[in-house]
Amino acid sequence: MAHDAVAPAAGGTSEMVRSATSESRLARYGLIALSLAFVGLFLVLPLAIVFTEALRKGPGAFFEAIADPETWAAIRLTLLVAAIAVPLNLVFGIAAAWAIAKFEFKGKAFLTTLIDLPFSVSPVISGLVFVLLFGSHSLLGPWLGSHGIKVLFAVPGIVLATVFVTFPFVARELIPLMQEQGTSDEEAALSLGASGWQTFWYVTLPNIKWGLLYGVLLCNARAMGEFGAVSVVSGHIRGMTNTMPLQVEILYNEYNFIGAFAVATLLALLALVTLVIKSLLEFKFSAQIAAARKH
Amino acid sequence: MEVRVQDIRKDFGRFPALDKVSLDIRSGELIALLGPSGSGKTTLLRLIAGLESPTDGTIFFGDDDASKKTVQQRNIGFVFQHYALFRHMTVIDNVAFGLKVRPSSRRPAAADIRKRAEDLIELVQLGGLEKRYPAQLSGGQRQRVALARAMAVEPNVLLLDEPFGALDAQVRKELRRWLREIHDRTGHTTVFVTHDQDEALELADRVVVMSKGRIEQVGTPDEIYDTPNSPFVFGFIGQSNTLPVRVENGQLWLEDRSIGLSAPGEPEGPAELYFRPHDIDLLDGCGGCLAGVVTLSRRVAGTRHVELDIAGSTRRIEIELPSDVAATPGTRIAFRPNRWRLFRS
Numbered sequence: 001m002a003h004d005a006v007a008p009a010a011g012g013t014s015e016m017v018r019s020a021t022s023e024s025r026l027a028r029y030g031l032i033a034l035s036l037a038f039v040g041l042f043l044v045l046p047l048a049i050v051f052t053e054a055l056r057k058g059p060g061a062f063f064e065a066i067a068d069p070e071t072w073a074a075i076r077l078t079l080l081v082a083a084i085a086v087p088l089n090l091v092f093g094i095a096a097a098w099a100i101a102k103f104e105f106k107g108k109a110f111l112t113t114l115i116d117l118p119f120s121v122s123p124v125i126s127g128l129v130f131v132l133l134f135g136s137h138s139l140l141g142p143w144l145g146s147h148g149i150k151v152l153f154a155v156p157g158i159v160l161a162t163v164f165v166t167f168p169f170v171a172r173e174l175i176p177l178m179q180e181q182g183t184s185d186e187e188a189a190l191s192l193g194a195s196g197w198q199t200f201w202y203v204t205l206p207n208i209k210w211g212l213l214y215g216v217l218l219c220n221a222r223a224m225g226e227f228g229a230v231s232v233v234s235g236h237i238r239g240m241t242n243t244m245p246l247q248v249e250i251l252y253n254e255y256n257f258i259g260a261f262a263v264a265t266l267l268a269l270l271a272l273v274t275l276v277i278k279s280l281l282e283f284k285f286s287a288q289i290a291a292a293r294k295h
Numbered sequence: 296m297e298v299r300v301q302d303i304r305k306d307f308g309r310f311p312a313l314d315k316v317s318l319d320i321r322s323g324e325l326i327a328l329l330g331p332s333g334s335g336k337t338t339l340l341r342l343i344a345g346l347e348s349p350t351d352g353t354i355f356f357g358d359d360d361a362s363k364k365t366v367q368q369r370n371i372g373f374v375f376q377h378y379a380l381f382r383h384m385t386v387i388d389n390v391a392f393g394l395k396v397r398p399s400s401r402r403p404a405a406a407d408i409r410k411r412a413e414d415l416i417e418l419v420q421l422g423g424l425e426k427r428y429p430a431q432l433s434g435g436q437r438q439r440v441a442l443a444r445a446m447a448v449e450p451n452v453l454l455l456d457e458p459f460g461a462l463d464a465q466v467r468k469e470l471r472r473w474l475r476e477i478h479d480r481t482g483h484t485t486v487f488v489t490h491d492q493d494e495a496l497e498l499a500d501r502v503v504v505m506s507k508g509r510i511e512q513v514g515t516p517d518e519i520y521d522t523p524n525s526p527f528v529f530g531f532i533g534q535s536n537t538l539p540v541r542v543e544n545g546q547l548w549l550e551d552r553s554i555g556l557s558a559p560g561e562p563e564g565p566a567e568l569y570f571r572p573h574d575i576d577l578l579d580g581c582g583g584c585l586a587g588v589v590t591l592s593r594r595v596a597g598t599r600h601v602e603l604d605i606a607g608s609t610r611r612i613e614i615e616l617p618s619d620v621a622a623t624p625g626t627r628i629a630f631r632p633n634r635w636r637l638f639r640s
């Protein structure tokens with residue numbers, strides 16, 4: 001039983017476990033138990049608590065909490081932000097990965113580092129950058145204000161912050177993949193008379209589609225779940241600029257536990273769905289993914 | 296189609312990968328670019344293809360200046376060293392790709408494309424494997440798909456970069472013969488890169504020997520082998536021996552001994568003597584000869600390869616003798632090259 005449960009988590013098939021080298025049984029079961037305990041304590045238990053808390057007063061209260069207009073607005077806003085940020089980063093990510101993997105130019109190393117920036121700075125700082133850029137005392141703020149464009153404490157600011165924070169996911173997934181694949185497939189297509197666009201569509205895209213899908217899944221999960229950066233630029237206007245994570249915090253601070261955990265449940269479900277899709281893809285297309293990665 | 300390369304120069308940064316290279320490729324010929332690693336073979340091929348643009352110089356396809364044309368407009372067929380097959384497409388889709396991506400005005404009907412791809416697959420002897428993916432083929436089969444794909448667009452010129460480089464010796468030999476047959480049947484002007492001289496000499500109508508970004512010699516395999524025009528070509532193609540000699544009164548001298556070779560018209564002074572191991576005559580007596588003591592003797596198939604320490608030189612010389620000549624280590628052997636060349640540094 002434990003054997004079955006742990007084998008996939010160890011990153012391979014049961015062969016890995018069976019091909020066990022020289023460790024004694026004791027050490028092996030000890031390690032398995034330890035990882036299980038860790039996963040249980042830090043992942044399963046919190047998740048279980050979130051779900052039980054949300055359903056403490058029954059499904060009726062749960063759905064009522066979600067149907068609350070402000071909560072509903074937060075859900076819609078989160079979906080909207082993700083619907084804008086993910087496609088943008090899909091395009092940015094492909095463009096950046098393409099430039100880095102397939103061309104030689106000055107400042108390439110710098111660009112590579114820059115792409116990682118959103119991962120290496122605290123999300124709160126990322127948010128603050130936008131406040132400094134668009135705030136009322138900034139350079140751009142007054143000009144935008146006089147033209148009636150509101151960025152900060154409004155949807156555009158939230159989208160910008162989300163785009164910034166989730167930028168690396170697609171690019172980082174694609175860069176090593178594209179570097180490994182090199183340029184000869186594209187050159188072959190061009191030499192056969194394909195246009196740049198045809199080459200991208202028929203050759204490059206199919207070669208990177210699995211990596212791209214991973215990147216988009218992760219990007220989407222983060223876009224919907226981002227708290228820090230969005231919290232700084234949102235202004236927490238109820239029913240207007242609260243995303244789901246912010247709504248969870250507000251409800252929780254108001255001791256509305258059912259509401260807070262109900263929204264949290266949705267976020268947790270998103271994470272689970274992401275994981276399930278990812279595993280399904282890996283399971284179903286493992287051969288093709290491996291083929292696309294080798295070479 | 297005839298391809299003329301004129302005074303091409305290609306710099307990578309400050310490094311000149313090709314310098315003043317000119318080459319006329321005749322229509323319908325099978326020509327080999329041969330040279331050591333880094334000599335610029337791939338670069339020249341990519342320049343002809345339009346995958347790289349020259350720093351200086353012009354390339355003509357027939358009478359058209361191709362230098363200004365993109366790779367798509369040149370209509371070439373390029374076979375990459377590692378095939379570069381589209382891994383998510385079946386064999387037939389790979390072969391048909393070049394026709395499918397044509398603008399609708401020039402694209403054949405779907406049925407014609409299919410027919411043409413099938414014919415080509417038949418030509419490269421892969422009938423029955425149309426539905427396979429590249430990952431399900433052997434190296435030699437992939438190579439043939441790559442060739443069929445390149446030929447599908449009826450290219451002006453077919454360019455192959457080390458087409459057999461990644462295959463084992465046995466398959467190489469088969470494919471070599473087979474490529475020659477295909478070429479004779481289809482008549483495509485073909486340029487292929489190799490650093491295997493056997494491949495170049497056996498397969499090509501003409502061989503281009505390259506070194507350090509320059510063309511050393513262009514000629515038929517026989518010309519290249521029999522009359523190399525530079526020390527590099529002499530040393531690079533086949534086996535060769537060199538000895539430091541002196542020209543005096545129209546005679547060749549090794550230290551204070553006459554070799555028995557006359558070089559009328561050669562200027563006096565030091566020179567390098569080049570000759571091939573099999574281009575020698577054994578002598579009984581030595582009235583002007585090269586004489587040496589056998590240090591190593593091994594039988595290779597029908598001939599005996601003998602290494603000699605030559606009196607008057609510290610260099611080792613290798614000669615080939617009939618296998619029935621007894622040449623045990625320690626034996627003294629006198630001989631004289633019957634074909635040779637002098638080069639001066």
Ligand SMILES: Nc1ncnc2c1ncn2[C@@H]1O[C@H](COP(=O)(O)OP(=O)(O)OP(=O)(O)O)[C@@H](O)[C@H]1O
Pocket residue numbers: 307308312330331332333334335336337338339490
């Ligand atoms: N993209 C590039 N950037 C910089 N230098 C390059 C580039 N491509 C080739 N070179 C250099 O140009 C020279 C010629 O390279 P090329 O690839 O044409 O050699 P080759 O004759 O094909 O060698 P090989 O037999 O190893 O394939 C080499 O010294 C190589 O380092």
Ligand SMILES: [Mg+2]
Pocket residue numbers: 336337338488
């Ligand atoms: Mg090369």
